[in-house]
Amino acid sequence: MNRTADVVVVGGGIVGCSTAYNLARLGAGKVVLVERGYLASGSTGRCGAGMRMQWGTETNCLLSRESTKLLENLPEILEVDTDIELKQGGYLLLAYTEKMAAQFKKNLILQNSLDIPARWVTPAEAKEIVPHLNTKGMIGATFCPKDGHCNPFKATEAYAKAARRLGVEILTHTEVTGIESECCRIRTVKTTAGDIHTPRMVVAAGGYTKGLGRMVGAEIPIYPERHEILVTEPVEPMQESMVMSFHHNLYCQQSPHGSFIMGIGHPDLPESFDTRSSWQFLQEMATRLITILPALAGLNVV
Incomplete structure (x- = not known):
């Protein structure tokens, strides 16, 4: 038609x-x-x-700040009864090198100037936020309590x-x-x-x-990049915050339903729409994850 x-x-x-x-x-x-x-x-x-305001450019910070404000009140703004399962437990970004720590602290100056409530935390303070975090080798981290998660x-x-x-x-x-x-x-x-x-x-x-x-003769520089995500069985709440480590190339958070969601990217792979799971990812993800979150070692994957 x-x-x-x-x-x-x-x-x-x-x-x-x-x-x-x-x-x-x-x-x-x-x-x-x-x-x-x-x-x-x-x-x-x-x-x-995930939804986070901790970025290193003004454009990204402003976009994420305003998006967070919107998501905090989305059902009311849209006048719908849909629960988007918003959870603001914060993002904990881990630093393992002096270079990374310096960049994070530079980012904090920008973020704070834009009224984003992020702060530097010591390894001991990071462990207070995520008690089962292994802080060995960590220099510190940045934390923003307004970052979080919603159901896409x-x-x-x-x-x-x-x-x-x-x-x-x-x-x-x-x-x-x-x-x-x-x-x-x-x-x-x-x-x-x-x-x-x-x-x-x-x-x-x-x-x-x-x-x-x-289709209209335009070359648009956007391409698909392969990422893989692992989801565990649901367990009792134990981790409010998203843990992100660029050093280990991973992120991990616990959803409102209790499952842990974790993933890594594969930026070196050629562009494709391959959405198949790989056993190599499962092995690599598990190995990396238990290095910083050893308490999750016994969870079953779904």
Whole structure:
């Protein structure tokens, strides 16, 4: 079935759904969102679900600070009854070298100037925040108590609910197959559910952005990077804060449901959409993790 829209948003993750909602809220006209899978089926649903304000650039700090304020009150702002499972237990960023400690302290000056309540903590203070943390070799850490975690599926669902209420049409399991343009202007977005005639298109497709750009002759420098995440069985609450170590290339947090979520990146691998799990990751993750969080050694993986 062919459609007409004032704006087509491609991508049904948190960025696409929030963009569609805000376009409708600001009076952009008829908005249609197209998602090749289900909502949050791409990078949004495959992320570690963390939210932090501890960054080293002003742009990232401001973006994350304002995003945190928004997430703290998201259901009320969107007027939806969705619990996004927000938990603000803080982020503990560990420093193991003098160079890393110096950079973290430099970042703190920027963060504090932007009213981000991060601070430097000693290894002993870090252990007070996470009692089962092995502080051997640590110089110190930075900690921001307002950092935390929320459920990416629930947050996306909240935006989708609010967007639909404002008249946004959301097409899931619908893939973009082509884009027709004329005189450098979008005319039609072709999909597996029919053509959508529109003068405007917003691309919020994560790692698939490059392919969409090439449909109109544009090279967009965005590519997918492989990461792997491990989830454990749920256990009683024992870790409020996210622990992040660039030295060990890992992060680990306990979700509100009790499961531990941990992951590492593979920046040296070629770009791909490979989402298969590997036994090498399981072995490497477990080995690295018990070095700094030995109390988690006996947990079962789900």
